[in-house]
Amino acid sequence: MMSLGSLIRLLFVVFGALALREGWTLGIGSLRAPGPGLWPFLLGALLLGLVLLEFIVHARAEGRPAVVGRGETLTVLPAVVALGLFVSILDLIGFVTAALLLVGGLLFAIHRRGWRESILVSVVAVLASWSIFTWLGVPLPRGRLW
Amino acid sequence: MDLQFEHVLIGLRTYFTLSNLTFSLIGVFVGTVVGVLPGLGAAATIALLLPFTFHMNEVSAIILLAGIWYGSMYGGSTTSILLRIPGEGASIMTCVDGYEMTRKGRAGAALGIAAIGSFVAGTLSVVGLMLFAPPLAGFALRFGPAEYFGLGVLGLSLVTRIASGSTLKAGLMAVAGLLLGTVGIDGISGTARLTFGSETLLTGLDVVPIAIGLFGIAEVFTLMQGKTVPESLGEPPRRFWDLLPSREEWRYSIPAVFRGTLVGFFLGAIPGGSATVSGFAAYAVEKRVSRQRALFGKGAIAGVAAPESANNSATGAGMIPLLSLGIPGNVITALMLGALMLHGIRPGPMLVSQRPDMFWGVIVSMYMGNVMLLILNLPLIGLFTRIALVPQHILTVSIVLVSVLGAYGVNNNSGDVLLAFLFGVVGYFLRRGGFEEAPLLLAFILGPIVETSLRQALILSEGSFQIFWTRPIAGALLAAAVLITVSSFVPRRAGGWRERLMPFRFSRRPAL
Numbered sequence: 001m002m003s004l005g006s007l008i009r010l011l012f013v014v015f016g017a018l019a020l021r022e023g024w025t026l027g028i029g030s031l032r033a034p035g036p037g038l039w040p041f042l043l044g045a046l047l048l049g050l051v052l053l054e055f056i057v058h059a060r061a062e063g064r065p066a067v068v069g070r071g072e073t074l075t076v077l078p079a080v081v082a083l084g085l086f087v088s089i090l091d092l093i094g095f096v097t098a099a100l101l102l103v104g105g106l107l108f109a110i111h112r113r114g115w116r117e118s119i120l121v122s123v124v125a126v127l128a129s130w131s132i133f134t135w136l137g138v139p140l141p142r143g144r145l146w
Numbered sequence: 147m148d149l150q151f152e153h154v155l156i157g158l159r160t161y162f163t164l165s166n167l168t169f170s171l172i173g174v175f176v177g178t179v180v181g182v183l184p185g186l187g188a189a190a191t192i193a194l195l196l197p198f199t200f201h202m203n204e205v206s207a208i209i210l211l212a213g214i215w216y217g218s219m220y221g222g223s224t225t226s227i228l229l230r231i232p233g234e235g236a237s238i239m240t241c242v243d244g245y246e247m248t249r250k251g252r253a254g255a256a257l258g259i260a261a262i263g264s265f266v267a268g269t270l271s272v273v274g275l276m277l278f279a280p281p282l283a284g285f286a287l288r289f290g291p292a293e294y295f296g297l298g299v300l301g302l303s304l305v306t307r308i309a310s311g312s313t314l315k316a317g318l319m320a321v322a323g324l325l326l327g328t329v330g331i332d333g334i335s336g337t338a339r340l341t342f343g344s345e346t347l348l349t350g351l352d353v354v355p356i357a358i359g360l361f362g363i364a365e366v367f368t369l370m371q372g373k374t375v376p377e378s379l380g381e382p383p384r385r386f387w388d389l390l391p392s393r394e395e396w397r398y399s400i401p402a403v404f405r406g407t408l409v410g411f412f413l414g415a416i417p418g419g420s421a422t423v424s425g426f427a428a429y430a431v432e433k434r435v436s437r438q439r440a441l442f443g444k445g446a447i448a449g450v451a452a453p454e455s456a457n458n459s460a461t462g463a464g465m466i467p468l469l470s471l472g473i474p475g476n477v478i479t480a481l482m483l484g485a486l487m488l489h490g491i492r493p494g495p496m497l498v499s500q501r502p503d504m505f506w507g508v509i510v511s512m513y514m515g516n517v518m519l520l521i522l523n524l525p526l527i528g529l530f531t532r533i534a535l536v537p538q539h540i541l542t543v544s545i546v547l548v549s550v551l552g553a554y555g556v557n558n559n560s561g562d563v564l565l566a567f568l569f570g571v572v573g574y575f576l577r578r579g580g581f582e583e584a585p586l587l588l589a590f591i592l593g594p595i596v597e598t599s600l601r602q603a604l605i606l607s608e609g610s611f612q613i614f615w616t617r618p619i620a621g622a623l624l625a626a627a628v629l630i631t632v633s634s635f636v637p638r639r640a641g642g643w644r645e646r647l648m649p650f651r652f653s654r655r656p657a658l
Contacts, residue, residue: 008579012318019325022340031609036337039597040328047321054314075370080571083363083546087567090560099550103543110370111539121543129547133555140551141560 005058012051019044078110095140099126157506161514166206166507173210174515177217178522181234182225182530183541188218188234189584190365192481193357194548196488197555204489205504209511211482216268216461216512219421220519223260223454224527225534228253236421236457239429243442243449250445252395254388259399259447260454261389261523267407267455268516271462274411275469276509279498283470286495291602292613296623297473298596302589303627304416316585319576323586326351327593334601346561353484354556355565356590360583362549363570366542368577389524395447398438402448405431406455414460415467420476421457428456462512469497469505473595477584480591488556 002010023041028034086102103122107113113121133140160166180191192211199207222234227244240260247256289297302320329340330350341347383389391399409431410424432452433442442449467475472494474480486493491501498505523530553566573583607613615621 004575004579008576008581012322015322015325019328019340026337026339031604031611033609034601034604036332036335036339039600040325040339043321043325043328047318047325050314050318050321054318057314058312076367076574079367079370083567083570086550087560087564090563095554099547102550103547106543106546107539111542113539121540125543125547129551133551139558140554 009051009055012047012054016044016047016051019047075110079106082106082110091141094142096126096130099129153502153506154510156502157508157510160205160503160507161209161510165202166209166511169202169206169210170213170511170515171518173213174217174220174518175522177214177219178221178519178530179533180214181218181221181223181237182534183536186365186541186545187361188215189477189481190361190545191218192478193354193361194545194552196354196357196481196485197552199485200488200556204486204491205507207485207489208482208504208508211485212461212465212508212512213515215478216458216515217519219268219454219457219461220261220264220523221530222457223264223450224257224523224530227256227260227450228531229534231534234421234457236425236460237453238422239425239453240450242429243444243446246443246445247447247450252445252447254383255391255395255447256450257383257527258389258524259391259395259403259451261520263399263403263406263451263455264458265516265520266403267410267459268462268519269513270407271411271414271459272509272512272516274415275462275465275512278415279466279470279505282466283495283498286471289471289495289619290617291599291606292617292620293623294473294599295596295603295614296620296627297471298592298599300623300627300630301467301473301475301592302585302596303630312580315579315581319581319583320585320589323589324593324596326356326586327590328597333594333598351565351590352556352562353481353487353587353591355553355562356569357481357484357587358549358553359566359569359571360573360587362545362552363566364573364577364583366545366549367570367574369538369542369545383527386524389527391447398436398446398448399451402432402436402451403455405435406452407459409452410456410459411463413456414463414475416475421460421464424456424460425453428452465508465512468493469508471495472497474588474591477588480588483591 019040021044023037023039023044026035026037026040028038028041029036082102082105086098090098100122103125104118107118107121108115130140161170176191176195177188180186180188191214195211195214199210202210218234219236222232222237223240223244225231226237226240227248230241230245232238232241244256244260247253286293302324325340329347331337331348332339338348406428409428410421413424413427414421429449429452432448433439436442436446436448436452438446438448464475464479467473468479468482472483472492474483483493549566549570550563553563554560556562577583603613604611613620614624
């Protein structure tokens with residue numbers, strides 16, 4: 001299984017390679033007339049160089065933390081999924097309903113609060129934030145529900 | 147530009163309006179609260195509140211954000227002293243002697259000197275800001291693209307050098323931030339870069355969803371993992387007189403306050419300096435020179451006075467590069483620059499002469515804000531201590547809601563909520579891997595300045611790199627950046643100087 005450090009380094013490699021290719025495609029120009037691709041090209045090369053250095057320096061020294069620890073399986077991953085779901089249904093069902101589900105869900109399922117407290121806190125928090133935004137004149141997304 | 151009475155009058159006229167006074171009060175109060183809360187730092191709060199400032203005028207926005215910043219420095223000391231929880235990174239060193247004083251029944255004196263030292267240092271640093279920023283801005287009017295390139299590179303090199311974790315990792319984050327700053331239409335050629343065919347990305351990435359994701363949403367995930375239960379609860383003093391140090395404590399504190407102010411001012415003013423580093427450095431200096439040095443670690447009041455004065459002094463000084471050069475020296479001033487950019491304002495050396503209302507208004511607000519903080523903090527210490535004990539589940543759902551609403555509120559676009567969510571998830575795993583988010587955000591803001599000045603300088607010099615060393619200021623700035631970068635790769639002694647100062651470890655890192 002890939003360690004968290006290796007996964008992050010891999011992400012940097014992909015990002016650096018994309019920047020290098022984009023810079024080259026856009027044209028790096030000349031020193032007298034630097035092209036739009038020069039800066040991304042230089043940064044892509046620098047990123048790849050630094051990743052290589054990081055790999056050499058830390059490959060042996062690192063304690064290799066796992067990508068997902070046990071505590072995260074119980075708390076952070078469900079929260080990530082909950083927020084992801086919230087983002088995907090926000091426009092569809094509207095802010096108020098989506099936020100009530102998100103906050104209530106986080107309190108009940110992840111923080112292990114009682115259902116009465118979860119409902120009460122989520123209703124108060126969502127209504128308070130909705131009122132502030134309405135007062136500020138920011139229209140919140142209204143979907144099919146509310 | 148000489149300091150004239152009329153400038154102060156402009157500042158007073160700008161500040162003493164109902165809206166600016168209110169925003170100033172809200173700023174210092176919110177700042178104190180977030181300073182007290184261990185999970186939430188000034189950077190996260192400013193990131194979360196950036197979208198709200200879009201609906202204010204730009205002077206009020208900066209007054210509010212600056213208030214949150216220096217207010218958080220005041221608040222951070224309360225929980226450090228009473229609960230041994232640093233509400234802010236800048237108050238870590240205050241835990242050592244502050245908490246020892248609480249155990250010896252001198253919590254009142256520790257809280258008192260923290261507030262008084264913060265007030266003195268905060269006020270003196272604004273005097274420094276007032277005296278140094280206008281001449282620096284005048285001097286910077288002569289700066290060309292080569293000098294701005296040098297300044298930007300120096301800022302980037304310092305940030306990676308003093309990041310608390312690995313320099314290499316900070317460097318990687320900074321380069322990633324620079325690359326994110328290139329997404330969108332290139333300002334010089336009009337070409338779309340790193341947009342991968344997406345029309346949404348043509349306008350570039352906004353600072354708000356990135357900041358909210360990295361500091362707000364990632365913080366929620368981190369909070370869910372950690373525990374913030376205090377190790378033991380110190381009693382806040384009940385009477386005002388309990389807050390006053392004894393005659394002997396004054397004798398040790400006064401020089402510590404002034405030394406801390408100087409150290410904080412110097413470290414806060416240089417790009418890359420921060421209130422956190424200032425707190426550590428002031429404690430280290432005091433531990434060497436104080437007449438009370440034998441008591442350090444066992445409840446020395448000088449060990450509270452010095453770091454608390456330094457972290458406040460660093461905030462006033464940190465405004466110098468932003469207001470005089472338009473270059474953010476740390477992540478908080480980078481966010482303030484982001485707020486100004488939301489209003490279409492690009493600060494630079496011309497700001498002092500073209501927008502005196504903003505420059506002098508902010509200065510007057512910082513004087514008055516420090517007075518408000520002194521008045522707020524001393525009698526309300528008991529209340530702020532109780533705020534620190536707010537249940538974690540309430541804190542996390544509040545941050546989630548404000549993050550979501552904040553990300554949505556800038557452009558009324560749920561695409562920004564998605565972006566904040568993605569940056570939150572990536573930011574959380576980067577944090578866990580030891581990659582700090584501050585260099586990325588600072589580089590994201592500095593990137594366009596550095597790139598544009600590099601390309602303009604090369605066009606001016608007809609492709610010759612000589613422009614960077616034949617112009618003395620640019621050459622000196624770049625030489626300093628190279629020296630700092632090279633010295634980063636000299637292996638540090640095990641543990642590092644900051645860790646060696648600490649006699650104990652915290653269960654989780656304090657907020658930025």
